[in-house]
Amino acid sequence: MLNKKIAFAITFAALSSSVWAGCGIDGGRVSIVGNEFPAIQAVGSAAAECAGGGVEVTKNLTADHQKINVQGMTGNPAEYTTAIIANSSIVALMVDDVIRPLDDLVAKHGQDIQKHQLVTVDGNIMAVAFMANAQHLVFRADILAEAGLNPPTTYEEMLVAAAIIRDMGLMQNPVGGAYKAGWNIAEEFVNMYIGHGGEFFEPGTAKVSINNQAGVDALHMMKALSHFMNPDYLTHDSNATSAEWKAGNVAIMNMWGSRVGPLKSDEVAAEVASNTDIAGPMTVGGGSIPAATLWWDGWTVAKNISDEDAEATFLAMKHAVRPEMLNDETSLLAVWLIKGYEPTTASRGVVAAAQMGTKPYPMVSYQGLLHSALGAEIIDFMMGKEDAATALADVEAAYTAAAKEKGYL
Numbered sequence: 277m278l279n280k281k282i283a284f285a286i287t288f289a290a291l292s293s294s295v296w297a298g299c300g301i302d303g304g305r306v307s308i309v310g311n312e313f314p315a316i317q318a319v320g321s322a323a324a325e326c327a328g329g330g331v332e333v334t335k336n337l338t339a340d341h342q343k344i345n346v347q348g349m350t351g352n353p354a355e356y357t358t359a360i361i362a363n364s365s366i367v368a369l370m371v372d373d374v375i376r377p378l379d380d381l382v383a384k385h386g387q388d389i390q391k392h393q394l395v396t397v398d399g400n401i402m403a404v405a406f407m408a409n410a411q412h413l414v415f416r417a418d419i420l421a422e423a424g425l426n427p428p429t430t431y432e433e434m435l436v437a438a439a440i441i442r443d444m445g446l447m448q449n450p451v452g453g454a455y456k457a458g459w460n461i462a463e464e465f466v467n468m469y470i471g472h473g474g475e476f477f478e479p480g481t482a483k484v485s486i487n488n489q490a491g492v493d494a495l496h497m498m499k500a501l502s503h504f505m506n507p508d509y510l511t512h513d514s515n516a517t518s519a520e521w522k523a524g525n526v527a528i529m530n531m532w533g534s535r536v537g538p539l540k541s542d543e544v545a546a547e548v549a550s551n552t553d554i555a556g557p558m559t560v561g562g563g564s565i566p567a568a569t570l571w572w573d574g575w576t577v578a579k580n581i582s583d584e585d586a587e588a589t590f591l592a593m594k595h596a597v598r599p600e601m602l603n604d605e606t607s608l609l610a611v612w613l614i615k616g617y618e619p620t621t622a623s624r625g626v627v628a629a630a631q632m633g634t635k636p637y638p639m640v641s642y643q644g645l646l647h648s649a650l651g652a653e654i655i656d657f658m659m660g661k662e663d664a665a666t667a668l669a670d671v672e673a674a675y676t677a678a679a680k681e682k683g684y685l
Contacts, residue, residue, distance in 0.1 A: 303330035304588025310360025405574035412625030452529030462651035468494035471567025533626035537608030556628030
């Protein structure tokens, strides 16, 4: 069982930048797999600048990255030389032993990487973090003003605001959310369950414990919110939800901080972009813990590749997150942990999440099995086919079967 303490500190203070002299790669292969949102795309594009002169750089940025990264790094040689991961997805790579410690490469080439970017597991550097992320409130200031409302600070207030906006005829479906069946809706349950004070497992064990009042309350709040969403909400991931926002169809939503910048870009209608505002994550059920999770994203280096490819990958990825990649456009895409980053208005929600004591996403190996079970089994409740307790019992049964198969139980 992997249940290791992971040392990682996020520092939001502005830090001075330094001059970088170039990729410095003589040869080798760099193959990147990762998510597809704008901040990751910016990192992938920056890494691709190292191609040429005997250096090959390819990238596969896709929403399905977690379905292919372990398999793609298992072969010898591995298909992918680096996976861009978050604090949830790195666990699977460590469990399957497909990524290598970076201590030697950091010692040789990483003197200018800030200490708080180094993700350390049992004394070994396993990743380099480059951004922080969290979901938080995004709202249309003009719509709320027209409805005579303040930005909601709780999910209960969000429901009230949604009803008023609909009743006034301002919007039919004013609430947005990445509730797509699978990973996305499972993440929303994780957020809501934490906000209700729930614990996922019995203390010190891998035995799941979510079929309780906190679990039932979390599902009922999610169902109540869905009544104010697009009827096709179970097909809406972050991309589709962002598209709904850009189209002017949504007034309040819980969304990733890394998605805020594009919502205010020149590609969005001026009425929408200029009135898009943000605040910290909301609480729920009278609790004081935000119904959200704090994340970091970083990059790894595959174990089953040559030393030449490992060094090329390290240098290319280091180049991708160097201070010089920050500009007026990229600075709006994320809360970067890169030297020289200064928080922008688009980063206020993530910074607020950290200041409010938002819990990190659980980093135990069996959390991924629970996440998968949630994404598959709570759909029947959302569709009105079964009650909350039955759906949660189904989740626990599916998780328990998977955990026994993996040897956690």
